[in-house]
Amino acid sequence: MAVSVDEAVATGPARDRTPSARRLGGRGRSVLEVVLLTVLAVVMLFPVLWMIETSIKENRDVYAIPAKFFNFTVTMDHFKDVFVAPGGGRSALSAAFLNSVLVAGVSTALATVLGVPAAWAYSRFSVKAKKDQLFFILSTRFMPPVVVVIPIFLMYRQVGLIDSKLGLILIYAAFNVPFTIWMMKGFVDEVPSEYEDAAMLDGYTRLQAFWRFTLPLLLPGIAATAVFALIFSWNEFVFAIFLTSSDGVRTAPPAIAGLIGGTTVDWGLVAAASLVFALPVLIFAYLVRKHLVAGVTLGAVRR
Amino acid sequence: MSDPVSLTTDHPGQAASATPPAPGRSRHLSDRWLAVAFISPALLLLLAMSVFPLLWALYLSFTDYSATRGGPAHFVWFGNYTAILASEQVHLRALTTLIYVVGAVTLQTVLGFTIAYLISRRTRGRGLLTTLFLIPMMLSPVVVGLFWRFMLDAQFGVINSMLGSLGLGQVEWLTRQQTALFSLIVVDTWQWTPFIMLIALAGLTAVPKYLYEAASIDRASEWFRFRTITLPLVWPLLLIAVLFRAIEAFRLFDLVYILTSGGPGVSTETLSFHVYKVAFLGFNTGTASAYGILMVLIVIILTQLYLRYLNKLKED
The missing domain is CATH 1.20.5 (Single alpha-helices involved in coiled-coils or other helix-helix interfaces)
Known part of the structure; x- marks a missing residue:
């Protein structure tokens, strides 16, 4: 009985009742675990810290051998270079950032507008071969981009969508629709369909019931889903590099990758541009952290 | 006020009994x-x-069409496919891809699960730790590739600098045949270990506490608890994560493109990268299409496997 009482009181791993020798061993293990976790955290975070450091270093410190970890001159020049061209005016990178905002934003909006109603319909109605349709939808998302880009390239060349923002928007929307449907179907499933039934008994049509009662409840889910779609489009590189070429159309990932094309590479600028590029993603990801598991598995795994 | 309410509550009963x-x-x-x-x-x-693009690729895969040469496409039927399947070059890339996928996914799984297990045993600071660990996963492959290329640089890279101050020799991480593929695996592992960690953590926190309590009443050893409670309950979810990563690693292109461009020689050319070379540098659109279709077939098989496990998980 005494044991069970101890069990009920103990909150941590229940090792409190063990003799002191084992407790000591337990504490040693616990210390070891903390040390191991710290080491792993340092290793995983070091590249990020190094990127931040490089972005605020002067060029001669960036290339210093051996590498300077602490004693370097802090400068914000690299961040200025990201936005301002050497001769004044807007830099090519900042134009690429604006393109990215436009392409990612519009493609996400398109995927949401197409995907959310489809998710609702798949959740509520008995559709023929529903499971097969849903699996088919998800499997289009798994196609290797390099393979898809070959026919897309030929197709776009025929219809004049090569090197256009519309072309990128369409392909990103097509890659985000499967994700939106799977992710949103989970959210719709969580809203009881009885709400709609009740509304319909009050005289609303099914469409009105969806629009007035279910949709408002889905808004947080829609926001989370859209954020993930936004991150996918924002980070995407393969389609961007093969389907666009001119500065007026190019999004940020190929533009940043283009920084290392020349004979000398300004790594400080690369680091600053990468940080500016990554920061919104990290903020957005933090906002949707509750839905990360579902988000990164394309809506397939929920909690 | 009370009238319409009673009417609406009446309604379903009436509808059910009359069934118009x-x-x-x-x-x-x-x-x-x-x-x-x-x-x-x-x-x-x-x-x-x-x-539609895939069907077009399927059609092209039976022809000798070239995007640059233009002109009409001639049917060569399975000529492209037999050429690819018999090609020594393709076999080499398949081997590279296999080493890369197996190496990266194994490392990620071991590391990711270890981190998740360690985090799940902490009572405080879990949220913060998880958030910090997840950062690499959210970065674009372009950022990851560029940055590691800088850190792994043979002359002024920070990795070699640290090795140097430890008194160890310099390593040409990205420019030597033996180390380039290894570096690629390390970078991919750095980026995607958090993915496995995240999903393993979801599995670990879902294990009911009373199971552990019951086991500790029975004075079961730590290892026994891990083997009989933790692992069986987390395994199905972990398997999904592993399969997902395997598919992603198989179709990976951007990291190779940024980090090594397939070099030195062809030592880091994966199948994805080879398809790109055949299509956009060799301009053999027909051959590249056939190559792509074969890759799609492999992806479809892997996806089917993934979906089957997913279904199983959902039914439980």
């Missing part, structure tokens, strides 16, 4: 119409942007 077939059917019909109207736009976009 006509309104029921019409509602069903309108439901069906609504389902079609809501689903078909999304499906049409997928058909236009995914299915």
Whole structure:
């Protein structure tokens, strides 16, 4: 009985009742675990810290051998270079950032507008071969981009969508629709369909019931889903590099990758541009952290 | 005020007892119409942007079409396929891809699960730790690739600098045949260990506490608890994560493109990268299409496997 009482009181791993020798061993293990976790955290975070450091270093410190970890001159020049061209005016990178905002934003909006109603319909109605349709939808998302880009390239060349923002928007929307449907179907499933039934008994049509009662409840889910779609489009590189070429159309990932094309590479600028590029993603990801598991598995795994 | 309320609560009973077939059917019909109207736009976009291109690629894969040469395409039927399947070059890339996928996914799984297990045993600071660990996963492959290329640089890279101050020799991480593929695996592992960690953590926190309590009443050893409680309960979820990563690693292109461009020689050319070279540098569109279709077949098989496990998980 005494044991069970101890069990009920103990909150941590229940090792409190063990003799002191084992407790000591337990504490040693616990210390070891903390040390191991710290080491792993340092290793995983070091590249990020190094990127931040490089972005605020002067060029001669960036290339210093051996590498300077602490004693370097802090400068914000690299961040200025990201936005301002050497001769004044807007830099090519900042134009690429604006393109990215436009392409990612519009493609996400398109995927949401197409995907959310489809998710609702798949959740509520008995559709023929529903499971097969849903699996088919998800499997289009798994196609290797390099393979898809070959026919897309030929197709776009025929219809004049090569090197256009519309072309990128369409392909990103097509890659985000499967994700939106799977992710949103989970959210719709969580809203009881009885709400709609009740509304319909009050005289609303099914469409009105969806629009007035279910949709408002889905808004947080829609926001989370859209954020993930936004991150996918924002980070995407393969389609961007093969389907666009001119500065007026190019999004940020190929533009940043283009920084290392020349004979000398300004790594400080690369680091600053990468940080500016990554920061919104990290903020957005933090906002949707509750839905990360579902988000990164394309809506397939929920909690 | 009370009248309409009683009317609405009455209604379902009446409808059920009378069961008028006509309104029921019409509602069903309108439901069906609504389902079609809501689903078909999304499906049409997928058909236009995914299915149609793949069918076109399938058609091209039976021809000797070249995107630059132009001119009419001649049917060569399975010529492209037999050429690819018999090609020594392709076999080499398949081996590289296999080493890369197996190496990276194994490392990620071991590391990711270890981190998740360690985090799950902490009582405080879990949220913060998880958030910090997840950062690499959210970065674009372009950022990751560029940054590691800088850190792994043989002359002024920070990794070699640290090795130097430890008194160890310099390593040409990205420019030597033996180390380049290894470096690629390390970078991919750095980025995607958090993915496995995240999912393993979801599994670990879902293990009911009372199971551990019951086991500790029975004075079961730590290892026994891990083997008989933790692992069996987390394994199905972990398997999904592993399969997902395997598919992603198989189709990976951007990291190779940024980090090594397939070099030195062809030592880091994966199948994805080879397809790109055949299509956009060699301009053998027909051959590249056949190559791509074969890759799609492999992806479909892997996806089927993934979905089957997913289904199993959902049914439990």
